[in-house]
Amino acid sequence: MTPSESVLVEWSGPVTIVTVNRPEAYNALNAEVLSRLRAAVLDADADPAVRAVVVTGSGEKAFCAGADLKELAGMGADRAHETLRTGQRILRDIERATVPVIAAVNGVALGGGFELVLASTFPVLSTGASLGLPESGLGLMPGYGGTQRLPRAIGAPAAAHLMLTGARLDAQRAYRLGLTPIPPVAPADLMSTATALAEKIAAQGPIAVRSILTALECGRDAGLDAGLQMETGLAALAVAGAESDEGITAFLERRPPRFTDPAPSPGESA
Known part of the structure; x- marks a missing residue:
């Protein structure tokens, strides 16, 4: 594991911990991060000794602040279509993993970061987590599956409100809406809680x-x-x-x- 890598992978018995490691960019998703994230999850999925994966973000401020806008700026429609479809396919691959993928949300999860949470098996949220799809305020719209997964998770009216206004969900409201089955935990307890859940699942057949x-x-x-x-x-x-x-x-x-x-x-x- 090299600290300079954009995605870090650690093994703890049957649990693999995958960390998006761009704290200086609030762990934004660029093409390299998405590719490495996919590879890390699919490698874990293919390993019979791995029984659960925990995905989190580096640092204390962000799980993932979304797609890297510097990478998207100035794209034409054709290139943007290809980039967005690639992101969709990667999150779909993660969603289809045959081992559970638990998102340990340690801070903001916005745009593509929230879409990554929605593609996980379920998230665990710290009390400092904040989730949202703010693309409409930038003249954009969700492109990594948010318009499809969020209504399925919380219902069409609530999803429409969040996407059309760009409003954020705090951890307690996300829990009340059913986005997570686990009550929010203190930031210091997030990884131990997520890992304990992963280990509990790993003990099942x-x-x-x-x-x-x-x-x-x-x-x-x-x-x-x-x-x-x-x-x-x-x-x-x-x-x-x-x-x-x-x-x-x-x-x-x-x-x-x-x-x-x-x-x-x-x-x-x-």
Whole structure:
């Protein structure tokens, strides 16, 4: 891990911690950061020993202040279209990860930073967190998925209000709106809280966790019947799998389960 790198990666047992490291730019997302962020999450996702990822920002002021406006300034429509689609694809890849991605939001999460939070499995917010999509005040609009994910998360009227006015959400209001399942925590406790949650998930059956995330991804856009069909197939494989044998045996023997790392998919290295 080199401190000068724009994205830092640390390993703590089954948990990988990914830190956007541009504190001088409030951790803004440029092309390099987005590419490195994607690589860090997908590398973790492909590693059978990794069972959860925590994404955060360097410093105390910002999780991520959004897209790097210096990089966007002066772009023509064609180049802007390509840049925005690349950002969308990267956040979609993160959203589709088969290990949970927890966003530890340590400060402002604006524009693309908020869109990164929305693409995570769920966030943990410090009491100093502030979230918003302020693009309309710059003559812009969200371009990394905010217009699609935010209404799904908090409902269309509240999402429209935030995007049209550029208003920010403080941590408590974000919690009340259901953007996070965890009450906001003191800044000093943010990483320990997020890491403890990641470790709690890491202690569950890893194939079960991946299957739940797959079913959630399918159900995000599919009709109920298609989602139920997917759930049935995955749940049946879980019932018949060795992982559930260990989980049920451990429960009956009143001991913690000893889950093994899942085998890599074909084409992946062990």
